[in-house]
Structure formats: structure tokens, C-alpha cells
Amino acid sequence: MTRRRHLGNTTVLRRWAGSIAVLAAFAGGTARAAPEEADSAQKSGVSPKARSMLEKMSDFLGGQRQFSVQVDGSTEVVLQSGEKVEFNHESEVRLKRPDKLRSDRRGEKAEMEFYYDGRSFTLYGENNHYYATARAPANIDEAIDAARERLGIEAPAADLLYSKPYDILMEDVVSGTYLGTAFVRGATCHHLAFRGNETDWQIWIDDGPKPVPCKFVITSKKVEGTPEFTAEFSRWNFSPRLGDEVFHFSPPSNAKRIDFLVEAGGQGTKGDKK
Template sequence: MNVRPTPLSVRPARAAFLGLALAALVGAACSPKPAALTDAERLAKGKEILVKAAQRAASAQSLSLDVAQEVTRDAPGGTRKTQKLTNQVHLRRPDRLHMASKGDLQRDFWYDGAKATIALHGEKVFGEAAMPNTVDGAIEAITTRYDVPVPMAELLVTNAPTFLGEAAGGAGWVDTVDLNGVKAEHLSFTTGETKWQVWVSQGAEPVILQAHIEYGARKTKPTHHMVFSNWKFNDTFADDMFVAKFGDDYEGIAMLQRAEQVTEAKDATAIAAAAPAASAPAAAPVAKPAAAAPKAH
């Protein structure tokens, strides 16, 4: 004969279960919390994470990535103007770089180991300038002397791990966040008058997922917000990827260095050991005159 258990017959089991649950809760509440990091420990942790991501990019013989970018800077009349771009970056060390930009600016940039060529497709103009013979030197020259932004140039040069490890100050590691479904370490640094935040993916092969940089020393106080995707390390490219291509109807114009960019360069990019071109006179034009510049490459 089956006998239904009475309430009294189940009380011991239920009590035992509740006792175990209560003990677990009490144990969890009483277990020591991880000690809060000191400021020095946060900075050290942040640098370690950043340098690891930088080493991965710096050691790659080639790489490609996509960058969604918003650049906001002071404009006439006391306003701020925002420019939105989508960039494709293709880099092959030691001496090849291509960037294609679309959005508010239609632009291509090619570097072939000897010169840089920039084509503005909306205006149908192009310019050329002599460059150092390495990607590092070209990035330094084009960003600081000609004010052509290279998305997160600080992380593409080969000396980035050393530079960042020595120069980065500020808060360091901030916290761990969920960034569009990906666990990321949020970092914050200050280098001179430049403030920047970086979000780095967790794991053995970290990449930069997002960055926000405020260039306080520059005249127009620009801020760059960038979202990185489609990182491909040791990617392969056809040689003509780095050969300038534009129509015969494009007009050649001279590229002039901007003196203020040379002055402000110290706070803008990781140029610590880059090109000797930085010592050239600030206002000297290095591009070919329009009449001498070839129309097709």
C-alpha cells in the first residue's frame, strides 16, 4: 500500500536543504572580496594589456582592418564640426601602406616606400610628397607634418609597445565591460595633453576594439572616436594595392607641410624613434608641383 508522506515526514529533508542553502549564502557573504587595486597597480595592469595588444599589431608583417571614425574639432564661429568616415587600412611592412576613406570625405592614400600620394575623389585632385623609406617614418610624417590622420597611428608603428609602455600615464585599467557582446578591458591614459581611452578584447590574442582620443594640445582640439573591426594579421595583398590609381582628369596640387602640425606632433603620435624627416624645415613643400606631377600611376 502506497502511503503519501505527511508534512512532518518531509520537514527534515526540507530543513536540511534550506540549511545547506543558507550556509552557502553565508559563506559567500563572508568570503573576502578581491582587494581593490591601487592607482599604481591599475596603471601597471592597463599598460600590460595595452602593450600586449600593441605588440601583436607591431609584430605582424602585414595587417588589414576596418575603422569607423568620427572626428570632431573646433570650427569658425565657436562651433564644433564632426566628420564621419569609414576607413580600410592595409599595411605591409616595411614599406607599404594604403588607406581608403569614405563618408564625409572620399579619399585614398598610398605609400610605396618612397612617396605618399593622396587623392581626393570629390574634388578630383591629388598630391604627392617624398616620404621616409619605412611605414613608421611615413606614418610619422604624414600625420604630424601634413595633418593626414591615420586611424590609431600610435598602435601601427613598430616601436609602439616601447613608446606606450614608457609614455602612458593616467588611470590605466578602469574596468571590464561588455562591448557589443565581447568582453573588453576598458583602459584610460594621459600622454602629455592627450587623453585617450581604449577598449581591448580579452583573451590570448587581444585586439583594439574601440578608442576615444582627445588631442588637447592641438589648435582645433580634435577628438577622434574609432571603432575597429575585421582585424586580419599577416594578410596578403597584391602589389597593386599600394599603387596610386585615379582618373586622368584629376588635377595635381602641391602638398605643403603645416608648421603647427610639426609643433604639435609631440602630443599626437608615437613618433619616438620614427623618421628623420621630422627635422626638416616645417614650412618647406616636398611635393612635386602640379605641372610636374604625373596624372596616372
């Protein structure tokens, strides 16, 4: 069974505009990729430098036993008229391997908290004070898969939370290019671009001693209007104080428990969280 869940299924993306070489020509400065490298990448698949940088980020993130990070995201939605509108949100993500994960999201469409404590999932809506709980697998990788397959809980940036992000990110990739360096929130980053059968995506990786992702953009080629999902990462902390109580949901006195709505066959229909 394919384990990559989010890059090929998210609907928050835009179409890749033009070839890698054309994009690089307009980038200017250090962000410009050499034409011969772009041409080589198209012919040979993934350029060695793009592969190496992604592996470096993956090894670093997967090797962290715990961390917290701020995620500022935007989700494009294409209306029936063809007009695109954008909804912004911010999330605080806390992870403790092998079996703890929490995400607190604030945004225009919803204010939600997601808890995974190694035994169960809980999704809590702060606006309506409803929460739902379901049994969960015993590690983060399987939990991310199960949350989508069973409960319909989507999270495009969750690909970066797996123990081996490289394997998940690369499953649908047919080509990849190193575009050079660029600045994201004042940090010098390596800019990589990848093309897949279902999605195209870009990632900016910090050039410092900690090769963390600084920005992540996913573009869907299977959705009309090709909307885009964007996430920027900041305030990385690799030694946070994360007791088990952080990942355990204790319902407020005014909270009401409801069930996840699940279709026959186990596919979730409600509880979407990005």
C-alpha cells in the same frame, strides 16, 4: 626628436570627466574598477595590469607582417559659438610591413585615398580628382612621422600602426588604470584609461586570443571645448591578399596632379587626413 605624433597634437578629443574612481563607480557590472586599484594607479603612475594589457596588444600588432581592418571614426569639431558638431567617417586600412600602407576613407567631409609604397606618399581626393605625391622614407614608422612633419597629414589612430605601438602611446602618459571589462560590438574587451600632460585617452582591447584594439578614444586638454576623436575597429584580417599593386597609386584618366603645400622649414599646411 619625439616620435609620438598624434596623441599630443590631434584636435579631435574631449576632456576627461572626473576621476577614474568616479567613472568606475558609474560603470556598473564587470566594468567597475576597484576603488583601491584606481587610487593606487593615481599614486604610482600606471597600474601593472593596464601596462601589461597594453604591452600585450602592442606585441601582437607589431608582430603582424600584414593586416587589414575596418575603422569607423567620429571627429568632434568645436564651432566659434561653442557648439560641438560631429563628423563620421569610415576607413579601410591595409598594412604590409615593413614599407607598405594604404587607407581609403569615406566620410562627410572628404573621400580620400592615402598610399605609401616604400618610396612615395600619394594622397588622392575622389571628389575633386586631385592628387599629390611626395618622396617618403623606407619604412612605415618613419613614413608616419614624415607624413605629419613634412606634409601635415594627421592620423590620430596611426599610433597603433607603428612597429612598437606601446612606446609611441606611452610617451606622454603620467598615469594609467585598468577599468575592467566591457562589451564593444559584442566582443568582451579590457578597458584601459590613460592620462597625459596634453591628452587623455582610452582603449578597449579584445579579450580573445588576438588582443586587437576594439575602440580608441582620444581627448585633448589643450584645445578649447576639448573635442574628441573616436575610432572603432572591426573586420580584422591577418592573412589578406596584399600584392604590391594595392599600395601603388595609378591616377585615373581625369585626375590632376598638384603639389603638397609646404611651409618653410618643412611643415605641411595642406593634405590633412585622419
